[in-house]
Amino acid sequence: MLQLLDPxxxxxxxxxxxxxLDDPDGLLxxxxxxxxxxxxxxxxxxIFPWFSEGQPILWWSPDPRTxxxxxxxxxxxxxxxxxxxxxxxxxxxxxxxxVIHACSEPREDQQGTWITEEMIEAYIEMHRQGHAHSVEVWxxxxxxxxLYGIAIGRAFFGESMFSRVRDASKVALVHLTGQLLHWGYxxxxxxxxxxxxxxxxxxxxxxxxxxxxxxxxxxDKIQDSRAWTxxxxxSPEVP
Numbered sequence: 658m659l660q661l662l663d664p665x666x667x668x669x670x671x672x673x674x675x676x677x678l679d680d681p682d683g684l685l686x687x688x689x690x691x692x693x694x695x696x697x698x699x700x701x702x703x704i705f706p707w708f709s710e711g712q713p714i715l716w717w718s719p720d721p722r723t724x725x726x727x728x729x730x731x732x733x734x735x736x737x738x739x740x741x742x743x744x745x746x747x748x749x750x751x752x753x754x755x756v757i758h759a760c761s762e763p764r765e766d767q768q769g770t771w772i773t774e775e776m777i778e779a780y781i782e783m784h785r786q787g788h789a790h791s792v793e794v795w796x797x798x799x800x801x802x803x804l805y806g807i808a809i810g811r812a813f814f815g816e817s818m819f820s821r822v823r824d825a826s827k828v829a830l831v832h833l834t835g836q837l838l839h840w841g842y843x844x845x846x847x848x849x850x851x852x853x854x855x856x857x858x859x860x861x862x863x864x865x866x867x868x869x870x871x872x873x874x875x876x877d878k879i880q881d882s883r884a885w886t887x888x889x890x891x892s893p894e895v896p
Contacts, residue, residue, distance in 0.1 A: 662689030662716070671704055674718040674868060683719030690714070691779035693786055700807055700814050701875050703868040705848060710773050720864035723854060725845040727838040730896060731858035732831055737895045739824050740831060746795040747832045751888035753784040756791040756803040760817035772817060780816070783807065790885050792829040794893075801825045804833065806846075808885070810875040813837055814846040828893050830857060835896035840884050844874055 660672045667690055677685040685704060689695055691714065699705060699716060708715040732740070739745075757780055761772035783789035788809070794802035802825020804818035813833075818826040837845065846867075847859045 659684065660686045662686050662695075662714075664688060664690045667692040667695040668698070671699060671702055671716065674703055674864060677718045677720070683717040684715060685718050686716040687713050689716070691775060693779075693783055693788065696779065696783060696807075697788065697809070700809055701871060703846075703864065703871055705814070705816075706776070707771055708773075709771050718864060718868075719849060721861040722864050722867040723847040723850045723859050723861050724867060725834065725847055725854065725857065725859040727834050727842060727845060727896075729858045729860070730831065730834045730838075731856070732895050733856075736824065736827055736831070740828055740893050740895050743824070743828075744796060745801075745825070745828050745893055746890040747829065747893045748793045748795070748888050748890045749836070750784075750790055750885050751793050751890070752800070753789065753791040753805065754781055755800060756793060756805050756819075757781065757817075759800070759803065759819045759821075760805065762819065780805065787885075792833045793890075794825045794829045794832075795890055796822060796825070802829050804829045808842075810877040811842045812844045812846065812871060812874040813842055815848070827853075827857065831895065832893040835894060836884075838896060844870060 663669055672686060677683045704716050704718045706714055707717050757777055761777060780789050789805060789807050791805040792803050793800055801821040802819060806813055806815040818829060820826040847854045850861060
């Protein structure tokens, strides 16, 4: 039976991830709130919220887990040409609210969105407190792609990305991965399998291995705590 979380106790522990359901894969708990304290507690343990409008807050920890080790990033020859020649510029934390709102827009093949207003408000507050970050991709002065996620220690937890022109989200991920590698991050959580992510080098690993890695990585610190404060636009590079 799923555990019901008390919304008035954001510090209450989550159940062990081993108790997550097999079907649907990874569903662990219901309810609670999206306070910064609870969200950070969740990410430390390999848990994330994912629910649709009208549903209670649902907490997940699927097995296996899709991750990208920054040093294993794959950039195809064609994508490398796009990065070098298309004229994109990228920035970090230049406009987090615009990025998360763009990510919340329904895709062509979807009805509705899981990034609800409640989620948007929660992650904007995470950004204000220095935990959530965005990558923006610009073309001719227009925001055409990007992504956002959570940084804890030497782990980055990717949440969502968007593209308004071809390959813009891939450019965001490639640029971010290069920066994370330079800063000493060792893991990017991609949550669930997609062919798009696998084409860039993501892989599936057992949940117990993922959670064991977080126990160490989330306690580490990057050398330069100001690393995310650069909002200047720059030309993306292929790592």
